[in-house]
Amino acid sequence: MQEEKRSLEERHRAIAALIRSSQEGDLQAFGELIVLYREKAYGVALSLLNNHHDAEDISQEAFIKAFENLKSFEPSGSFGAWLFKIVSNLAKNKLRWRRIRERFTISLDDSKEDDEGDLLKLQVADPDKKVEPAFYADQSSESSMLMESIGKLPERQRRAVELKFVQGCKLSEVAEMMEIAEGTVKSHIFRALETLKNIVDSGDEPNEM
Amino acid sequence: MKCDEIKEQLWLYQTGELESSSADFIRVHLKECGKCRMELALLEKFFQRLPGKPKFSESDWDRYTARILNRLEERRSAVPLGSWRWAPAFALGLVLVFGGIFYRIHDRQKSDHKEIIARLDVLENLDLLERDDFEELAKAQ
Numbered sequence: 221m222q223e224e225k226r227s228l229e230e231r232h233r234a235i236a237a238l239i240r241s242s243q244e245g246d247l248q249a250f251g252e253l254i255v256l257y258r259e260k261a262y263g264v265a266l267s268l269l270n271n272h273h274d275a276e277d278i279s280q281e282a283f284i285k286a287f288e289n290l291k292s293f294e295p296s297g298s299f300g301a302w303l304f305k306i307v308s309n310l311a312k313n314k315l316r317w318r319r320i321r322e323r324f325t326i327s328l329d330d331s332k333e334d335d336e337g338d339l340l341k342l343q344v345a346d347p348d349k350k351v352e353p354a355f356y357a358d359q360s361s362e363s364s365m366l367m368e369s370i371g372k373l374p375e376r377q378r379r380a381v382e383l384k385f386v387q388g389c390k391l392s393e394v395a396e397m398m399e400i401a402e403g404t405v406k407s408h409i410f411r412a413l414e415t416l417k418n419i420v421d422s423g424d425e426p427n428e429m
Numbered sequence: 430m431k432c433d434e435i436k437e438q439l440w441l442y443q444t445g446e447l448e449s450s451s452a453d454f455i456r457v458h459l460k461e462c463g464k465c466r467m468e469l470a471l472l473e474k475f476f477q478r479l480p481g482k483p484k485f486s487e488s489d490w491d492r493y494t495a496r497i498l499n500r501l502e503e504r505r506s507a508v509p510l511g512s513w514r515w516a517p518a519f520a521l522g523l524v525l526v527f528g529g530i531f532y533r534i535h536d537r538q539k540s541d542h543k544e545i546i547a548r549l550d551v552l553e554n555l556d557l558l559e560r561d562d563f564e565e566l567a568k569a570q
Contacts, residue, residue, distance in 0.1 A: 251498050284497060363480040366480070367480055386480065421471055
């Protein structure tokens with residue numbers, strides 16, 4: 221236990237040193253920080269955007285923004301929490317624009333002209349588009365069905381479950397990423413598991429929530 | 430601890446995130462309680478069906494990191510707007526702007542002079558300023 225605590229302290233010290241060097245413009249040190257946080261940053265973006273390419277772009281953009289604003293980062297604070305906040309903000313902006321774009325996609329395809337002869341047709345896209353199950357490591361139909369069910373959970377429950385069980389984050393990290401208390405994460409996960417366990421048990425899909 | 434409270438902590442027990450005293454307590458409880466054992470079995474089923482992490486190979490991650498660092502390097506090598514390296518271009522811009530303004534003013538003055546000279550020529554050609562004409566007119570009256 222004490223050894224674990226010591227290695228955790230060492231890790232904190234190493235991260236603090238990397239942050240200090242990065243603040244002085246050392247790109248190599250920042251590269252090491254990227255390696256430490258990239259999976260989690262990507263996971264936060266993916267849990268919000270549900271799209272691999274967008275999550276990749278947004279998390280990369282967040283690292284760039286973080287480097288450029290590193291001087292404003294307080295070394296006493298948590299670098300992870302600060303970085304995940306940047307990722308969340310960028311992802312939420314992206315979502316806002318995606319929703320606007322998806323709801324009002326103008327199709328100029330005149331071959332699909334409707335009866336009234338309108339050349340401009342407003343298309344309402346599906347805003348609940350989820351990540352393709354094939355993107356995950358396990359592609360069995362049971363896993364795909366489970367991911368689909370997770371996708372139908374209420375937003376906060378879904379994010380908590382994805383970050384905890386799919387991304388494999390620690391409870392404290394999920395709380396940091398979602399900007400909520402650990403106790404709240406636990407209750408979100410517990411409620412989600414109640415729904416998901418029933419699905420696993422019955423093999424049925426849940427009703428739309 | 431009642432079964433409901435155990436149920437709330439079962440997933441934490443399963444993921445090894447409970448303090449050792451609580452985990453020991455649940456372990457003992459599970460030996461005695463069939464209902465909680467069934468709950469645990471369901472949870473295990475759920476965990477088995479969970480897909481793994483998104484498929485990202487080590488080289489994918491390396492590319493990911495390299496892309497960020499390259500973009501940062503590009504931004505760093507781009508000359509900032511406040512840099513002294515822009516001074517010659519800025520000076521040239523100033524010369525062009527003020528030179529242009531000076532040329533315009535000078536050009537306008539030159540064309541104004543030309544216009545005045547042209548008007549005087551017209552007046553001279555009309556002979557209205559000839560002194561003799563005025564004298565003759567005065568005599569006739």
